[in-house]
Amino acid sequence: MDTGCFSAAQRLSCHAMNSDLPKPCPDHHGPPPPPPPPHTPSSAVPPPVKTNRNRSEQIKPELAPVVTDPKTGRSYSKGKLLGKGGFARCYEMTDLTSNKMYAVKVIPQSRVSKPHQRDKITNEIELHKTLSHKHVVKFSHHFEDHENIYIFLELCSRKSLAHIWKARHTLTEPEVRYYLRQIISGLKYLHNRGILHRDLKLGNFFINENMELRLGDFGLAAKLETVELRKKTICGTPNYLAPEVLNRQGHGTESDVWSLGCVMYTLMCGNPPFETLDLKETYKCIKEVRYNLPSNLSPAAQKLISSVLQKVPSNRLNLDQILAHEFFTKGFTPDKLPPSSCVMVPELHPPSPAKKFFTKMAKSFFGKKKAKAEKIPCDEKELSKLVSGIVKCSVSRQISYKTVEAHEVPSPTGQLVSSVPLEPTPAEEESRKSVSRSFKGTMASSTEPCEDGSTPAAVAESAAKVLNACLAAMPAATRNPPCLSRPEPFLWVTKWVDYSNKYGFGYQLSNHSIGVLFNEGTHFSLCDQRKTIHYCLTNNKHFSFQTSALPEQLRSQKQIVELMANYMEQNLMEGGDLHCEDQASSTPPPLLLQWVKTDHALVMLFNNGTLQVNFYTDHTKVILCKSSDGSHLLTYISRERASYTYPLAMLSEAGCSAELRHRLRYVVQLLQHHHTDA
Template identity: 65%
Template sequence: MEPACFLSPFDDHVLGSDLYKSSQPTVVSPKSDRMEPPKTAEPTRIIVDPGTGRAYSKGRLLGKGGFARCYEATDLSSNKTYAVKVIPHTRVAKPHQREKINNEIELHRDLHHKHIVKFSHHFEDSENIYIFLEHCSRKSLAHIWKSRHTLLEPEVRYYLKQIISALKYLHLKGILHRDLKLGNFFVNENMELKVGDFGLAARQEPTDHKKKTICGTPNYLAPEVLLRQGHGPESDVWSLGCVMYTLLCGTPPFETSDLKETYRCIKHVTYTLPPSLSIPARNLLMGILKLNPEERFTLEEILDHEFFTKGYTPDKLPPSSCVMVPELNPPNPAKSLFVKVTKTLFGKRKSKIKKAPSEERDDISKLVTGLMKTSICRQLSHKTVEGNELTPLSGQSPSSSPVQTVAEESSQKSISRSVRGTMASSCEVFDDCITASAIIESAVGLLKNCLSHMPPAEKNPASLACHEHFVWVSKWVDYSNKYGFGYQLSNHSIGVLFNDGTHMSLSANWKKVHYNLTNSKHFSFLASAVPEQLQGQMSVLQYFASYMEQHLMKGGDLPSIEEAGQLPLLLLQWVKTNQALMMLFSNGTLQVNFYNDHTKVIFSKPDHTCLITYINRDRNSYTYKLSSIAELGCSPELQRRLKYILKLLQQRADV
């Protein structure tokens, strides 16, 4: 009889913003290989701890497993975000099932390590058990692998070192993870790896008392586990080798179309090493994937192997590496000197807004590029290095960039002359000076007046019967670590603010292109007549357009509108804090997207009457006159957001 494989309760950790199209992962039935959807009911939106009375708002689904579903959850009193594993009592009704959950809680809550998902607390009510865990916002290695298929050796070293650090800690405490796989390695905002999901973890037993249960994920099971010889630290090492192979080669080493054949390959250690692997990588894998557990490399021997000792390991990976090949270069003395000189000359000015760790930039080319930016770009603030929503452009080498090089940026005037000369016969040219500071100043005044005079209220005033026609950002993507910030407007036009300060937009029908060299130099021409100098940026713009159309969801239910005969909106500023994204446009529209619950607030001025549109977490939109809010007040939920936006605008006004 073929042994069964048991999945951990938290099999997948599916994270993502409201921009991502929802995915529906499946789970493997413990008694068969067929795919079955979990049958758990949706928990209520508000979760209350019966013991403390503390309330939590349940957010989007993060992942599904055999026993549980995991959701984003926010503590309503502190606004702290967690990943909460929700386990219905009906799924653990049998004593051994409940014992399994209790064992997971007991093991995990005592673990305190930099590279292990932090256990916060747990409680239960009449329907469910709730386990609150550290929220890792950059998904898991499974998601990175799905986007990338293979990783570079320096990246693999980066992740493996962190996994090994966690494993050494676990094994020292006598704990075996027993389900090491890509989906159980989570990545936080700072690109730090965290080992999670201790649903199958167990304390190490003496050899003659080893648990003979076959558990884990089929492709990562060690031979001794399949042969019912018990699970030891060496079995975790075997799984680690399978993880390394998968990241480097693109598929697990023993994966076949038939589970029985996979088990046969594991028992006989039958796998192939692709010729593309380096010799150190091949030798390390052969030292890990050995049939006899006692002959396998230990964790210390793995770290001492030349794969690690003679290979470059980056101190940190850029967030863009979640979906695209990063540009990784070993330390270069000449470059290091250049970085020091540049920081000495230009690195003294600091923003008054405190940056989140993810917003710290160490790309020297960006520092130099920043010196050459136009007046639009000088007003920009804190672009986080977070280009984690795009894959590399087809046929583009990692070193190539469609934006201008540092040398090209040294003369905006010559570029302007070149563009003007090339497009003289095929484009329209407009001069339209835009002042972002004036828009911010106006918004600050309106908001201060509204918040200082409005009476207390428990609900919002009546929403306008029909939505006023204004354009808003329905989709966006931050790829500023390489190219720039892209967005799609509700009228289906696409825009990109490039890192060099130039702006390009594409009409909804993809037939007309608008290009802004500075905030007062605007060119308009047919897409079929894009000058050679702009072909690189045009390629990026088109790629952004295709990506957002295929992969991102519209952020609300506001109607789409077409505005023929008008100049396109120009993105003047975009600011990312640790709580929200703010975008300011040339027509005075101000949009703020809040990460935590995906709500949005949009300021617009049709006919010079300031309107506020609020899109709630369910993507339903409501539009109010600002004067009505000032007169009648608004709900505490909206008031908190307005106060935050005012504070953010005041900080921008002081920059």
């Protein structure tokens, strides 16, 4: 569905109505992406609240290809069906005179044959046509003929938040802030005009071509009355109904605020707060305000949801108080979201103060430059001397993967001196070639082997070999075998941020250590609650420092790592429920050798042989790692962030669900493609 096309009380739930949901972009560089897990009826939105309208009446299935306004003579060409319900259908229509496109709500005359039915449509039209706000669906005009009533509305080409939620299942906190700010802006406008929406839900928040939100569907909207005269009708969508509405105490602005809290919870947690398999149980949970707050939500998000979902309406925050909450004031809100965020996690820049600080740090750390250049820190010999305390300071060397013009680098005395053009070393030239190869994605690592002999190609080849063997021997099965109840602990990536346009790729491991693979190939890890630092040069020479004894030359780099760490902590949710204890500070964490982004997934290869693949659209993850006895374990993290670990040999013998098998095949094809191009 595209715009506010039909009255919420007269339609099926948004998910039941709309099968035309966003699909991931086609992968032109590899195999098709795995489909998202099936959306079972048990997880669908419960049936809509019963209304007075007769749902047994059938909508006429056909609409003429061209519709003409009998009064003005203007004709409109019917386009695709945008959405449908038990009461109306919504079509894309084009004005044949101006070529302007609309979302048109079409209501059969048979549905308004009774006076009270006609009054409801008239009230909806009269109310909507008075509204004019940036974040409210624009009303254009309406007319009727013998067959239908036609309501012409602003076309929102990216459909609704329900479609985005269906494709993504959960959104990041910056995205939630982005949408909530716009919803609140439109809602404040309505409330200031004495209008209650009474059906705030994901399907009624429409997204236009520019990723701007519009609040729509005013079929249940009503004027705000005094407490004595407030409407006592139970109407709206079951999951989002406020306790006072269920208790027939009437609707006030606080009821819309309650629904807003449910919307926030749904976007961040993946399901409505009071959703159950039974409608009566859902109502009971709402009346008792009984719901769970996932621990992976940030403290600020938990506090805000708790402050909104209060049983007593007067105890809830109002709209201004919500915007003044620390969830908004201390969190990053993007100015705009990319269209790709409709189907995958967007790459968002940090807030402007941090961005300015990043730039400042980069200038001080990388030095001034006339040509685009990247930095390689102190070479191995110099850093070895630093560790032994022999050298007081050293020179950070600037280098580009291209031949650079003469530029300035800091001298040991801190003064700027002119340097001659620097030619890339063989290892750097090889790294440059890796970046330019045809395999789609970013390859930010040296092709030299690590101290343990691991290379990205070797890890990819090994993983592809064992997975391929498993799939080849795997019998047909409809479900996964029993998972390990207490799997052996291993490290995996719970959060990540791509800032490779300037610095590199940052990630958080399940023991809360932070790693950043910088663009030029150096690797920096913060471990042991940020007390210990592990540093790896491009030639894979490792160094360890206590944070208090970090060489001066690496302190600016540490600040960049900390900024990435803080961003992930404040803005990103944990990727699953699988955790592990902090490792000993003396043990270096696994090093990220290479990360690759395809259109559908993020692939990460580590020097301990671990492979992790994160799928964008449904947030499922596949992790292949080695156990202490040398055998392989495969962990699958579902869209609900629940983890299941199996010995790979068990999957080979017992088989697995089609859902997991499809993902494993996709991973194998990715790895084989990687190996072919490497």
